[in-house]
Amino acid sequence: MTKNLLQKIQNFIGSSDFLKSVLVTFGIVVPVFVGIQINQLPYFLSISIGVFLTSGSDVPGSRKHKSVGILIATSIAMLATIVTTSVASNILLLLPVMALMIFGISYISVYGFRASLISFAGLLAIVLSFAHEQIGSAVFINAMFIGVGGLWYLMLSTVSHRFLQKRQINNKLTECFQLTAEYIRIRGKLALTSQYGKELKNKLFDLQVNLNETHEVLRELLLTERQSSGFSNYKRKQLLIFIELIDILELSMANPANYEQINKLFRNQLQFVEPFIELIFELSNRIDQMAEAMQKGEELPHRNDLEPTIEKCREKIQAYVEEVKLPNAREGALLLHNLLDYEENQLQKIQSVERVFYDLENQSQVGLKNKEGRQFISQQDYDLNILKENFSFKSPIFKHAARLTVAMLLGYGIGTYFSLQNTYWILLTIVVIMRPGYTLTKERSKHRLYGTFIGAGIATVIVLLTQNIYIYTVLSILSLTLALSFIQKNYRTSSIFVTTSIVFIYALINPDAFEVIQFRIIDTIIGAAIAFLAGALLWPAWESASINNTIIQTIRANRKYLSEIDRYYHKSDGLTSYKLARKEAFLEMGNLNAAFQRMSQEPKSQQENLGKINELVGLNHTFLTAMAALGTFIVNHKNDEVSKDVEVIIKTVETNLRQVLQNLLRKIQTKNTSQEVLEAAYQHLEQKFENLVAIRTAELESENFKPIDPEFRKNLQATRLITDQLKWLVTISGNLKKVVKTINQETEEQNH
Secondary structure (H helix, E strand, C coil): CHHHHHHHHHHHHCCHHHHHHHHHHHHHHHHHHHHHHCCCHHHHHHHHHHHHHHHCCCCCCCHHHHHHHHHHHHHHHHHHHHHHHHHCCCHHHHHHHHHHHHHHHHHHHHHCHHHHHHHHHHHHHHHHCCCCCCCCHHHHHHHHHHHHHHHHHHHHHHHHHHHHHHHHHHHHHHHHHHHHHHHHHHHHHHCCCCCCHHHHHHHHHHHHHHHHHHHHHHHHHHHHHHHHHCCCHHHHHHHHHHHHHHHHHHHHHCCCCCHHHHHHHHCCCHHHCHHHHHHHHHHHHHHHHHHHHHHHCCCCCCCCCCHHHHHHHHHHHHHHHHHHCCCCCHHHHHHHHHHHHHHHHHHHHHHHHHHHHCCCCCCCCCCCCHHHHHHCCCCCCCCCHHHHHCCCCCCHHHHHHHHHHHHHHHHHHHHHHCCCCCHHHHHHHHHHHCCCCHHHHHHHHHHHHHHHHHHHHHHHHHHHHCCCHHHHHHHHHHHHHHHHHHCCCCHHHHHHHHHHHHHHHHHHHCCCHHHHHHHHHHHHHHHHHHHHHHHHHCCCCCHHHHHHHHHHHHHHHHHHHHHHHHHHHHHCCCHHHHHHHHHHHHHHHHHHHHHHHHHHCCCHHHCCCHHHHHHHHHHHHHHHHHHHHHHHHHHHCCCCCCCHHHHHHHHHHHHHHHHHHHHHCCCCCCCCCCHHHHHHHHHHHHHHHHHHHHHHHHHHHCCCCCCCCHHHHHHHHHHHHHHHHHHHHHHHHHHHHHHHHHHHHHHHHHHC
16 A cells, blocks of 8 residues: 555656646746845746746647747736736726726637636736736836746746656556556446446546547647657657557447347356456556556566467357357357457557567658648637637627626625725635536535635644744745646645645745635635636526537537548548548547536536436447447458448438437438338348358258358358448437437427
8 A cells, every 4th residue: 555655656746747836836936036035026026926827828739839828828917917907096997997808818718728728827917916006117017027927937848848748748648548448447347247337338438538638638749749840769659659549449449249248148157258358357457557667667568478368268159159059159159259359459459559668660650741640630720700709698608708707896896895805815716716617617616615624724733833934935835836736637636735835925924824814715715605606697508508519519520430431431541531530529429428427517407308418428429339340340351342231221320310410400301211221231231141151050060060261250250240230320320310309309398
C-alpha cells in the first residue's frame, strides 16, 4: 500500500499538470519577491496578477496557438482592468459598463475551449479590479504591469514549451493506454456475466467519452506541431503508438463475438470460454504495462509469448466440438473461432506497439502527409459570422453570457448594499462556478463549498498551531501550486488549496487570519448560492432541449461512417476518408454519451423521455460497434467480388438511418426498401453459408475424412460473420427508427 502511494505521488509530481503549476507559481512568486526586495511591491504584484490571469489560456496545443492565446488574454485583461477601474467610483456608470463588459467577454466563448479560457482571464480581470481602488495615471500603470506579467509568462511558456509538450504527450499517451486497456477488460467481462451487463455498458460509455477527449488532445499535440517543425524520430514513435492505439480501440469495439450468444450457449459450460477471457485480460494487462513503462520512462520488459494461451483456446474449441458433436457444435465453434481471430488480431496490434517500444519498427514511413494530418485535427472556425449566428437565446453561450451578467451584477449589488469586506470574492466565486450547463454549475457549486469548508478548517488548525510568517509563506506557495495542479481534474481538491492559499497570504498581511476565514466562507456561500440559482432559474440550458440536435449529429456521423464502409467495399482504397468518418462517428457517440449523463443529473421535471433517450444512446453505441465490426472486416479482407445482396442490405440500413433523421427533423420520409427484396438477400447469403456447410458435412461423412482446411474455415467464418453483422445492423437501425417514433408521439401527446 505504501509503495502504491509513493508511486502515485511520484506520478503526480512528474505529471504535466503539476509541472505547469510549478511554472505558473514561479511566474507569480518571483515578481512578488523582487517587489519586496526593491520596495515596489504594488507594481510587481500587478505583474504577478498578469501571470495568474493569462496562464489559464496556456493549454495543450502548438506553440503558435499557445502564444496567440496568451497575447489575446493579456490584451483583454489589460482592457478590462482599465475600463472597470476607470468607472468604479461612479455606480451609475459602472453598472451598465460592467454589464456590457461581462456579456461581451463571456460571449467570445462561442469560439471554443481556448477562447473560453481567454474569456475567463477577462472576467477575472474585471473581478480583481475591485480589489484595490485606483485613480488617474495609476489605472494605466497598473494595467501596463499586468501586461508585463502576461509577457513574462509568455516568455516562461515559450522557454518551457518543448519540455512541457513532451510531458503532456507522454501523460496523454499513458492515459490513452490505460483507458484502452480498461475498455478491452470490460468488453471481456461482458462475456462472463449478464447480471451486471447494464453497469458494464455504462462504464464503456464513460470510457468512450474519456477516450475521445484524450484522442483529440493527442491529435492536437502530435499533428499540429508537426506541420510547423516536422517530425523527429521520437515524435514519429509517439505518432505510430497513437495510430496503433486507435486501431486497437476500433478492433475492440469491432469484436465480432456476440456476448449475449456466448452467455446463452456456454452458460453451463464456462470451461470452454475461460481461456478466451483469460487471453483478453492478458492483452489488457500488457497494454497497462506499456502505460507504466511510458509513465516511468523505462524500457518495456520483454514478456513471454502468449502462444500457450492461444493454443489452449484452440484445444478448447476442439474439445467443445468433440463433446457437443457436429452439426450441433457448429454455431458455438464458429463463435469461439471468431473470438480467437479477434484476440489474435488484437495481439498483433499490441505486438506492433511493443516493436515501437523496442525500436524494432521501421519508422521512416510513419505518419501522415501534412494535408492529411490537418484533416484529423478539429479546426476551430473564427469567422465573425459565428458571433452573429449565436446572438439569440437559442444559443447556450448567449444564454450563459446573459445569465452570468445578471448573476455578477446581483452579487456586486448584494456585496455593496451590505457593505461586505471583500465583495469581489463573491464575484470571483460566481465566475469560477458558473458554466453554460446546469449540471456542471451544480457540481462546481457543491465542490466549491466543500472545498472552502475543508480548506478553511485546515487553515484554522494551522493558524492555531503556529503564527510563523515563514511557515505561512511556504504553505501559501505550496497551496497555490497544488490548487493549480488540480484545477482541471479535481475541482473540489483545487478549491481546498485555493482557500488555504488565500488564508495564508492574508495571514501574512493581516494578523487576524480568523477574520479572513470567516469572510471567505460567507462570501463563498453567497457566490455559490447566486451561481446555482441563476443556473436553475435564468434561461436554464436543459439538456432535454438540445439533446435532439446531439442525436441528429450522431446519426449523421454514423451514416457517413456507413457510407465510407460501403465505398471501401466497392473500391478498396482511400483509407484516410474511412478513418476520418470513423473518428467523427466515435466523437459524436462520445458527445451523445456525455449529453445523456448531464441530462440524467438534471431535475426530474426536466428529464423528458429519459428512458427512451437512454435506450437510444444504447442502440447508437451498439450500432457503432456493429459498424466497426463490419468496417474492420471489409478493410482487412480484400474484396474481389461485390455482392448484390450485401448492397441491398447496406442500402436498407442507410434508408433506416435516413428515416431516423427525417423523424427527428419532422420531415417527409423516404420509402422503405422492399421487404421481399431484403428477405431474398438474406436467403441468398444464408444459402451461401448453407452450401459451405453442406460441403463440409459431405467431407465429414466421406471415408476420406480430413481436418478442415484453414482457408475453408475462414471462408465459413467470414460468411457467417458478415451475414450476422449485416442483419444486426438492419435490426438496430430499425429499432432506432421505432424509438424515435415513440419519442415523437409522446412529445406530441405532452404538447396537446
